[in-house]
Amino acid sequence: MLKARFDLLSPFRLGLIPLTALLLVSCSSAPAFAPVGNPPVQLQRQSAPQSATRTTIGTAKDIFAKAEELALRWSPQAEPVSLEGRFISANGLNDTPIDASWTISFVSPNRPGKAFRVFSRSEHLQMGSQEINAGTLSGLEPLAVRAWTYDSSAVLKKARSYSEFVAYPVSPLELQMLDQRLVWKIPQMAPMPPLMIDAMQGQQVQLRR
Numbered sequence: 001m002l003k004a005r006f007d008l009l010s011p012f013r014l015g016l017i018p019l020t021a022l023l024l025v026s027c028s029s030a031p032a033f034a035p036v037g038n039p040p041v042q043l044q045r046q047s048a049p050q051s052a053t054r055t056t057i058g059t060a061k062d063i064f065a066k067a068e069e070l071a072l073r074w075s076p077q078a079e080p081v082s083l084e085g086r087f088i089s090a091n092g093l094n095d096t097p098i099d100a101s102w103t104i105s106f107v108s109p110n111r112p113g114k115a116f117r118v119f120s121r122s123e124h125l126q127m128g129s130q131e132i133n134a135g136t137l138s139g140l141e142p143l144a145v146r147a148w149t150y151d152s153s154a155v156l157k158k159a160r161s162y163s164e165f166v167a168y169p170v171s172p173l174e175l176q177m178l179d180q181r182l183v184w185k186i187p188q189m190a191p192m193p194p195l196m197i198d199a200m201q202g203q204q205v206q207l208r209r
Contacts, residue, residue: 057122060085060152060175063102064145067118070129074116075108079142081115083175090156090168098169099123107134107142143175144182147200155184158202165189175199 057063060083071078082105087098101121108116115134120127134140150158152173159166165188174185182199196205 057100057102057120060102060173061148063120063127064104066127067102067104067106067120067129070118070127071104071106071116074106074129074131075110077108077110078106078116079108080145081105081107081140081142082137083143085152085173086171087169088152088156088171088173090160090170091153100169105132105137107137107140139176141177143177144180147182148175149200150184150197150202152184155186155197155199155202158197159186159195162197162204163188163192163195165192166195178205181205 064080064083068078068080071080082103084103085100086103087100089100099122101119103117103119106116106118107114111131113134115132115137116129117132118127118129156166156170156173166186167189170186172187176183176185178185178196183205184197184199186195186197188195193207196207197203198205
């Protein structure tokens with residue numbers, strides 16, 4: 001009786017050995033699939049897109065104060081003759097996807113034929129400067145900056161009350177002399193002429209035809 005029972009169990013015992021070995025081989029050779037669900041925290045940090053922090057370069061007056069310091073080192077008699085901003089947003093700063101810039105040029109009676117240009121771009125932390133030929137500038141009349149009240153942020157806010165045709169970001173945004181007045185020149189969408197605003201009073205200036 002015992003011998004018969006042993007004989008009945010033997011085939012099952014013998015069959016379990018190759019079956020167990022087959023399962024072990026299958027498990028060891030199977031590819032390691034990633035679990036369904038959220039990836040580990042470390043993987044999330046590596047794969048997450050990096051959001052670049054953009055540098056805001058400031059308003060025209062902010063940049064001018066720093067540029068003037070550099071220009072006075074170039075020449076104690078340095079005077080500004082041009083100021084231009086490019087891709088300046090509606091608040092007078094740089095919060096657009098495009099890199100903004102300010103460029104300010106100075107001349108001096110002690111440096112005849114020469115000019116000093118200072119430029120600031122939002123993609124660089126440091127301001128740049130270089131000496132250039134004064135003949136490359138569009139005008140050499142000194143800007144009456146002592147009468148400068150309306151900064152770029154204030155004048156663009158004022159511009160919105162005067163016109164619906166100013167395209168933002170503004171490029172170029174220029175501070176210049178017009179009939180012995182310091183004015184902001186703001187481009188408008190074609191075919192509209194540039195919008196001119198007095199940099200001291202904030203009033204719109206009509207262009208002479």
